[in-house]
Amino acid sequence: MSKVSDNGLLVFLCGKMGAGKSHKAKELAGRHNAVLISEDVWLASHFPGKISSFQDYLDFSRRIGPFVRNHVRDILKTGTNVILDFPANTVSQRAWHRETATEIGSPHRLVYLEADDDLCLRQIAMRRQEQPERAAFDTANVFHQVTKFFEEPRAEEGLEIEVVHPQPERERKAP
Numbered sequence: 001m002s003k004v005s006d007n008g009l010l011v012f013l014c015g016k017m018g019a020g021k022s023h024k025a026k027e028l029a030g031r032h033n034a035v036l037i038s039e040d041v042w043l044a045s046h047f048p049g050k051i052s053s054f055q056d057y058l059d060f061s062r063r064i065g066p067f068v069r070n071h072v073r074d075i076l077k078t079g080t081n082v083i084l085d086f087p088a089n090t091v092s093q094r095a096w097h098r099e100t101a102t103e104i105g106s107p108h109r110l111v112y113l114e115a116d117d118d119l120c121l122r123q124i125a126m127r128r129q130e131q132p133e134r135a136a137f138d139t140a141n142v143f144h145q146v147t148k149f150f151e152e153p154r155a156e157e158g159l160e161i162e163v164v165h166p167q168p169e170r171e172r173k174a175p
Helices: 021-032 039-046 054-077 091-102 117-130 140-147 169-173
Strands: 010-014 035-038 082-087 108-113 161-164
Touching: 010 021, 010 091, 021 035, 021 082, 021 108, 035 039, 035 054, 039 054, 039 082, 054 082, 054 091, 054 140, 082 091, 091 108, 117 140
Parallel strands: 010 082, 010 108, 035 082, 108 161
Antiparallel strands: none
């Protein structure tokens, strides 16, 4: 992660539900000594037990957006890199992320986890087993509902894009 300004670099992630965005975000934060800010953590902390549908998620996610943006900018201004584990799965979401950085002169990068539906669904099923508290939301039905809105990133969005082809969870955990 090289810096082109005194501000930190903002890295955000794109990929279908179950592609491994949170796993990749943790890996990047550790590898690059960056602050990791996770939407899942913020939502669970601010609205515990309140998200049981996709609409609930959308409503609560919108509520925290302005606070997250200001927090991220304050961190970037110190010269610290930030890994923002909030979805950047639509053109408008990616524009929000890009503007969060560019409006204060920070560089940015999108990490796109390009994964097929089968891999995502297998990983969602594994996540339900490993994190039973997420079982109500992490379902094939929600995956298909959410995936309808997914838009692959395009060059004309003005992003530096790094494409990653994630390995299945079991292969990542192997020594």
